[in-house]
Amino acid sequence: MILVGVSGGVAAYKSCELVRLLVKAGREVQVVMTPAAERFVGPTTFSALSRRPALTEQSADVFPHLEASREAMLFCIAPAGANTIARLAHGEAPNVLTQSALAFTGPLLVAPAMNPRMWAAPVTQENVRALLARGVETIGPESGEMAEGEQGAGRMSEPDEIAGRIEARLATLGSLAGRRVLVTAGGTREPLDAVRYLGNRSSGRMGVAVADEAARRGADVTLILAAATASPSAPMRTLRAETAEQLRAATLEQADGADVIVMAAAVADYRPAQPVAGKRVKDAAAWTIELEATADVLAELGAGRREGQVLIGFAAEYGEGAVERARAKLKRKGADLIVMNDISRSDIGFDSSLNEIVLVSSKGEQLVSRRSKQACAGAILDTLGNQTARAAVEQRTTV
Numbered sequence: 001m002i003l004v005g006v007s008g009g010v011a012a013y014k015s016c017e018l019v020r021l022l023v024k025a026g027r028e029v030q031v032v033m034t035p036a037a038e039r040f041v042g043p044t045t046f047s048a049l050s051r052r053p054a055l056t057e058q059s060a061d062v063f064p065h066l067e068a069s070r071e072a073m074l075f076c077i078a079p080a081g082a083n084t085i086a087r088l089a090h091g092e093a094p095n096v097l098t099q100s101a102l103a104f105t106g107p108l109l110v111a112p113a114m115n116p117r118m119w120a121a122p123v124t125q126e127n128v129r130a131l132l133a134r135g136v137e138t139i140g141p142e143s144g145e146m147a148e149g150e151q152g153a154g155r156m157s158e159p160d161e162i163a164g165r166i167e168a169r170l171a172t173l174g175s176l177a178g179r180r181v182l183v184t185a186g187g188t189r190e191p192l193d194a195v196r197y198l199g200n201r202s203s204g205r206m207g208v209a210v211a212d213e214a215a216r217r218g219a220d221v222t223l224i225l226a227a228a229t230a231s232p233s234a235p236m237r238t239l240r241a242e243t244a245e246q247l248r249a250a251t252l253e254q255a256d257g258a259d260v261i262v263m264a265a266a267v268a269d270y271r272p273a274q275p276v277a278g279k280r281v282k283d284a285a286a287w288t289i290e291l292e293a294t295a296d297v298l299a300e301l302g303a304g305r306r307e308g309q310v311l312i313g314f315a316a317e318y319g320e321g322a323v324e325r326a327r328a329k330l331k332r333k334g335a336d337l338i339v340m341n342d343i344s345r346s347d348i349g350f351d352s353s354l355n356e357i358v359l360v361s362s363k364g365e366q367l368v369s370r371r372s373k374q375a376c377a378g379a380i381l382d383t384l385g386n387q388t389a390r391a392a393v394e395q396r397t398t399v
Contacts, residue, residue: 001028002166003068003104005077005097006046007084008036010147011113011156015078016041018159019049022166030055030068032097034084055096065099073173075104076166078139079113079156082124088136089127105234107169107216111139111162116152133205133353135212135233135374139165172378175385177218182258183211184251184265186228188244192289193276200266201350204228206314206341207264209377211236214260217381222258224250226265244268244294251297260310260384263298264339270294302334310384315340315360326360337361337383359383 002022006015015031022029031046031054043054055064069075077084077097084098088110093099101108110131118124119141128138140157185207189197208230211223215234222237226247232238239254241247244267255261270291280287298313305311313335315326319342326340338360341348348355348370356370359380368379 001072003072003075005032006037007034007081009079009081009113011079012037012040021163032100034095034097065096069100069103074107076109078111080110082114082118086127089130109137112141113156114154116154119154132372174218179219179259181214181219181221181260182254183262184224186226187266188226188268190268190271191275193280195279202266205230206373209373210262213377248295248297262312264314298333311335312337316343319344
């Protein structure tokens, strides 16, 4: 079943066509309406189109939001007005639509629709970024003439486009069923003494997004999480590792049982050769630290992996020649895919909800333009559907 949420706005009339298209495609649809939406299109219309009573504040069921959110595979809110987006971003649930969204654990798509000035408002953009960071997908808005006569971005995307995005998202659900996926995420910390450490700026968001997306696609996911500000939202097995050596040990222990390994963690390349056992007391003298190389976990996995195991590595590159260095890394590490992002850019990457990546494989390079890290995660896992990776996984599961 698909939940279609309808919030207040002139664009609510387009939701009628969206529901009709989904039902025509053979989908079960449950419409959920805000009180403001009923001012534009009545629940009787949606009940007739969906062939089941629309959920409103007047629904007879005491807990309609819980039942609907439990049974649905996907939730699409179209239109999603500024008020609804703000409530979703801040976890407010004053009506049956936002209550359903708060209780729903599957893929959530929103199709914004509002006045251009409201859409461009910094607080609205901040709310949208908060949703993107949680893995919510947005569709639109489009630019054009608005009902009030103004021009600009704020028009709800057309129903056929939204229906297409819904079908594409549904096609991914269960696509990794039966697959065992191992993901590493976050940055390692190498102790200087009992208090201080050498670390990096990784937030873990990209790796966690991959783990979440794999779990939503039906995979049995194990996440090895180093230091990170991100945490998974989908059910999975989570292990903790702080240092590069701890992450290496945990990864090698779990690797043999994995069909797909995604090494998204920012593993330290160097560590202090002789960390201080206690706390070094500050004085006027300089502190000279000798660094030694850590083990190359990705190369170790590439050299020792079983036949058919799919190995995906990451490359945080800086500036010119990034793709060439990623291609060399692909060959050097023995991986099937290297996910490269340019950390010289301030609008993507470290501790951002957005990323832009290049997927480097033996087949060539594919640019995944700037978008949410959840959407990037989907693009990465979509590569498992190509002929090479699919054959590898299927071969592994039939051995």
